[in-house]
Amino acid sequence: MTHGVQTAGKRVALQKMVRQRQLYLMLLPAVVSVAIFTYAPLFGWWMAVSDYKLGKSIFQAPWAGFKYFEEFFTDTAGAGHVIVNTLVMNVAALVLGLVCALAFAIFLKEVRWSKFRRFVQSASFFPYFMSWVIIYAVIYALFSNDGAVNASLQSLGLIDKPLNILGNPNTSWGLIITVDVWNILGYNSVMFIAAIAGIPEEQYEAARIDGATRFHEMRYVTLPNLIPTLIVLLILGSGSIFNSYLDQFFIFTNTLNISTMEVFDYYIYRFGLKQGNFSYATAVGVVKTIVSLILLVGVNWISRKATEQSLF
Amino acid sequence: MKRKIGAFDLINGLVMLLITITMIYPFWYVLCYSLSDMGLTGGSKLLLWPRGFSLDSYTVAFSNATIMHGFMISVARSVLGPLLMLFISSMAAYAISKNDLVGVKWIRRFLFFSMYVSAGLLPGYILIRTLGLTGTFWVYILPGVANVFNIVLIRAYVETLPAGLEESAMIDGATYATVFFRIVLPLCVPVIAAVTLYACVGQWNSYIDAQLYNYRNPELYPVQYILYNYIAVKAPTKEASAAAHGLITTAHSLRMSVTIITTIPILLVYPFLQKYFASGLLVGAIKA
Numbered sequence: 001m002t003h004g005v006q007t008a009g010k011r012v013a014l015q016k017m018v019r020q021r022q023l024y025l026m027l028l029p030a031v032v033s034v035a036i037f038t039y040a041p042l043f044g045w046w047m048a049v050s051d052y053k054l055g056k057s058i059f060q061a062p063w064a065g066f067k068y069f070e071e072f073f074t075d076t077a078g079a080g081h082v083i084v085n086t087l088v089m090n091v092a093a094l095v096l097g098l099v100c101a102l103a104f105a106i107f108l109k110e111v112r113w114s115k116f117r118r119f120v121q122s123a124s125f126f127p128y129f130m131s132w133v134i135i136y137a138v139i140y141a142l143f144s145n146d147g148a149v150n151a152s153l154q155s156l157g158l159i160d161k162p163l164n165i166l167g168n169p170n171t172s173w174g175l176i177i178t179v180d181v182w183n184i185l186g187y188n189s190v191m192f193i194a195a196i197a198g199i200p201e202e203q204y205e206a207a208r209i210d211g212a213t214r215f216h217e218m219r220y221v222t223l224p225n226l227i228p229t230l231i232v233l234l235i236l237g238s239g240s241i242f243n244s245y246l247d248q249f250f251i252f253t254n255t256l257n258i259s260t261m262e263v264f265d266y267y268i269y270r271f272g273l274k275q276g277n278f279s280y281a282t283a284v285g286v287v288k289t290i291v292s293l294i295l296l297v298g299v300n301w302i303s304r305k306a307t308e309q310s311l312f
Numbered sequence: 313m314k315r316k317i318g319a320f321d322l323i324n325g326l327v328m329l330l331i332t333i334t335m336i337y338p339f340w341y342v343l344c345y346s347l348s349d350m351g352l353t354g355g356s357k358l359l360l361w362p363r364g365f366s367l368d369s370y371t372v373a374f375s376n377a378t379i380m381h382g383f384m385i386s387v388a389r390s391v392l393g394p395l396l397m398l399f400i401s402s403m404a405a406y407a408i409s410k411n412d413l414v415g416v417k418w419i420r421r422f423l424f425f426s427m428y429v430s431a432g433l434l435p436g437y438i439l440i441r442t443l444g445l446t447g448t449f450w451v452y453i454l455p456g457v458a459n460v461f462n463i464v465l466i467r468a469y470v471e472t473l474p475a476g477l478e479e480s481a482m483i484d485g486a487t488y489a490t491v492f493f494r495i496v497l498p499l500c501v502p503v504i505a506a507v508t509l510y511a512c513v514g515q516w517n518s519y520i521d522a523q524l525y526n527y528r529n530p531e532l533y534p535v536q537y538i539l540y541n542y543i544a545v546k547a548p549t550k551e552a553s554a555a556a557h558g559l560i561t562t563a564h565s566l567r568m569s570v571t572i573i574t575t576i577p578i579l580l581v582y583p584f585l586q587k588y589f590a591s592g593l594l595v596g597a598i599k600a
Contacts, residue, residue, distance in 0.1 A: 016412075016414050020414065020488070022487055023406075024407070026404065026489070026492070027403070027407040027419060029403070029458065030404030030458035031423070031458075033400065033454075034460065036439075037436075037458075038429060038431075039429070041432075041435035041438070041439045042431045044434065044435025108328065111324060111325060113325070120331065120332050123332040124332070125589060126339070126582075129513055129517075129578050130517070131536050133517075133519055133574075134517075134571055136543060137568075138338040138339060138341075138571065141564075148358045151357050152357045182334065185335075186335075190589060246433070251540065265433065268434065272434045282434045285431075285432030288432070296428060
């Protein structure tokens with residue numbers, strides 16, 4: 001390509017840009033907003049390698065090296081439980097959430113009364129659209145020490161003392177995993193229900209001609225057709241295994257169960273905003289983000305190799 | 313070759329009914345409790361139906377200025393937030409759907425990459441402080457005006473529209489803005505409705521932003537955050553008991569009625585929510 005052609009190309013592009021100026025104007029608010037609210041905070045990572053005090057500019061904070069990262073990695077007595085809690089609850093909720101939704105979708109397909117089937121599917125979304133405050137309010141009403149479940153069990157003489165599942169370190173994991181599976185069932189099953197709708201009817205007809213029973217159809221036709229969807233959702237979900245909803249854990253974590261309930265996002269909140277140790281909490285956040293990003297790219301790569309499906 | 317209805321169908325139907333009950337009953341219980349006559353409920357046992365009937369806890373809730381103000385804040389953010397988000401995100405979606413826009417590849421990368429980046433809680437907090445948004449209503453609205461996920465959804469929909477419509481308008485001398493607002497946007501109603509509704513629910517359900525940024529500004533508390541405080545602070549609130557003079561109610565039943573009041577707006581839009589959801593308009597387009 002000669003120099004003359006290049007400048008001519010640039011001029012054409014410039015003319016085009018002038019003609020498309022309205023499109024750029026339409027993009028401007030979104031681009032500015034993303035730049036400010038998503039990319040600009042990345043400068044805040046400077047806090048992790050400096051001694052930051054709230055109220056000062058982050059760029060005036062003196063260099064502190066990597067002592068806050070060291071603190072996090074060496075002080076495992078303080079942070080070890082956070083890693084365990086986060087991974088146990090997220091992995092279990094991801095796997096169980098998807099497997100239950102898969103089973104739900106398979107059995108829902110077998111329901112013969114179409115109005116009832118639609119009603120069940122509608123109801124299954126219900127908790128998903130509720131805020132964590134509402135969910136906790138409802139769970140509190142039923143399962144707190146003086147809640148309905150404990151009161152009923154006590155009056156039936158089945159238990160002596162109320163089962164305190166909301167403030168007991170032994171029940172935190174079970175509580176969160178159960179609530180997550182329950183909450184996400186309808187959402188997760190949408191993918192599987194869509195996949196079932198895409199199974200060609202001939203596969204079922206062929207199975208019936210071969211004498212398949214209902215169970216055979218579910219086991220050898222429906223299930224195999226859903227496995228690829230399951231694998232893709234599992235792989236993609238594992239990219240966010242270190243992330244929790246602060247909305248959820250802010251309300252479920254209390255002084256009684258914090259040892260088994262505390263997850264990364266709550267730990268960062270507690271050290272940063274409650275105790276004012278911004279530099280340390282930011283360092284923990286940076287570690288979490290980088291590990292998550294590596295994981296996301298990794299699982300995406302595996303997914304592309306294994307199933308030819310990927311996020312990007 | 314239809315099969316007869318057998319034992320399997322009955323058991324399966326029963327299990328599905330049980331699942332449905334676990335999804336609905338917790339909320340039904342709260343409704344029953346809130347409508348029960350507090351003079352009659354000795355302890356709180358499982359209810360299938362309200363015990364007695366009393367609207368006292370609702371009277372208390374509705375005559376409580378704090379709760380009603382919180383309700384208005386929630387309504388304001390759930391209306392204003394989605395409208396502004398829709399305006400800004402749909403314009404951007406239309407612009408990046410144009411393959412001949414100079415530099416569009418880089419703009420797309422800039423936007424899409426932001427979905428996988430998050431600086432985290434504390435850098436976000438410092439930013440909001442630096443911008444002077446703490447203690448203002450706008451902290452609920454501004455951070456979400458460019459929702460990249462929604463931009464992706466709307467763009468995917470715009471790209472399914474026949475190109476001929478736009479072309480003929482452009483030949484007649486219409487500008488991009490005219491084409492977008494007069495032709496493209498009206499055709500995008502299904503995806504716009506879905507995205508807006510979803511944004512409304514998101515706004516209605518948030519409370520953590522109030523905790524993080526408007527902790528010292530009770531006049532900006534949304535109703536969810538007020539309810540959170542009612543649950544977190546287990547003692548009966550002073551103002552509630554002051555407003556309760558003469559009415560038989562308890563802090564517990566007030567919590568129940570506020571829970572129901574906070575749920576009602578979601579119930580009102582629920583048929584539409586689940587329609588868009590089940591149709592896969594939101595979920596299925598994730599990979600678009």
